[in-house]
Amino acid sequence: MRSSVEIHDIETGETYIVWQTDDLVEAPNFAPDGSHLIVNADGVLFRLWLDEGEPEPIDTGFAIRCNNDHGPSPDGLWLAITDKTMFGKSAVYVLPAEGGMPRLVTKALPSYWHGWSPDGAHVCYCGIRNDVFDIYTIPVAGGEETRLTFGEGRNDGPDWSSDGWIYFNSSRTGRMQIWRIRPDGSGLQRITDSIYGDWFPHPSPDGKSLLVLSYDGDVVDHPRDHNVRLRLMDADGGNARELFELFGGQGTMNVPNWSPDGSAFAYVRYSP
Template identity: 55%
Template sequence: MKKKFLFVGFCILIMASAFVLKNQEEKVESFLEIYDLETRKRSVVYKSDEHFEAPNWSRDGKFLVYNSKGRIYKFNFDGKPELINTGFATNCNNDHGISPDNSQLVISHHESKTGNSIIYTCPIAGGHPVAVTPVGPSYWHGWSPDGKTLAYCAERNGEFDIYSIPVNGGKETRLTIATGLDDGPDYSYDGKYIYFNSVRTGRMKIWRMKPDGSEQTQMTFDDYNDWFPHPSPDGKWLVFVSYDKNVDGHPANKYVRLRLMPLSGGKPEVLTKLFGGQGTINVPSWSPDSKRFAFVSYKLMNK
């Protein structure tokens, strides 16, 4: 079973993260939405017939960042997305984010020669990208609260695991060694834990560990396949996306649930159901006040 999930996870991650699949064959209308925890309502702040993914909320709460067709865009809540200049990095996937001090952008860019995703940083206003990971494929997912370390999913020697690396580059540290896909690492805002998803027990579930990889503990236990956990800035909540149990990987164009649970653990609550999946909430997207989070939903358009 574990070998089966390793193979499936390997194939799904390669296919889903490859830039060529970002422009899906099925034409979709994309909706940038905000979920409000106090009102329990969702609202559309932007929509387009262009495919876009993975919103990040800026640390000052003034704008969102998302990816579309390999480029990164800034959305100022005025209905007019602005292209961020990422230099030669024009094959960016949905694994991107913003530094704790709001000064830098981290991107995962597919190299033209190898097709592998490499992690880069650049100024949040745009500029020349600087490589962080020495090899690929590497897919960014988390930035430590002190701004010093990045956590990411990477394939090394046929196995996808979670790694960390200094933000300015250097030696990467392997944090997970279990057979099967480990993905989606995101730091708690106090820096005490990294939350991630793992298929090591036969179904994709949410786990957490210390930043050094110790004390790896399963957090969800029901029949869904759970992906991309994101801790809230106030340290209270964990939001993540859940697929039905018969869905392998995190494909696009599926009906999914966004679920919420206490950060310390407990029974997850379904906040909303939507048509989405890949690109919906891959990366950190909480507002700084922890009252809202951003996500993307889709609607298939008539061919």
């Protein structure tokens, strides 16, 4: 599977190719200062500098089985990762952004990181407990997890907006669609009611727009080898429009991928 890491400019509609490789690369995040992207490949995280240069491995200590659920804290000081080296199941850790030894955040496993709170004090993630997929939050400094959903279908892909909503995708009505909820579990709202299977909602930095990856409605789960479309809409689901189609899915934009100023976003396009 050939990977092309790209950046799409919302206003101009232009695409900039950052890196292409015959290796499987996934889930680009922008660094908070906009200088580079963070991606994963073969269990390792890399920096991709936007002023070119070779990919630079990030030191993640013992964590050498990292997956595509990772991202920097809002202040740029920390990096959240999801790794299964230690326990054989995915767990959420944080480590210094420049690299270092990971510190375990979640005790219940498996757990898959997906977003930081705006103040950087909490993270949200998908946890699988007794084969049930639900949305959780937990303080980064340590503590007990807070469960926000309760087994109504599969709940996955949470991302925290700057105005305090946690967006996620849920199959509670049959087809996977986008919902949002407050961190205290209140205010549950359905955002999309589309013909597609909608995954991986990412609110823009200003909280006004929402980027969504959409499969054809009959596709089950989130495979990486399908024609998908990236759609942009208002934060409440209004004015949805398709930006473009591509071959991808899993790994294309699993985690927060907006540029710091909200003018662009990063993603991965695949080809056999």
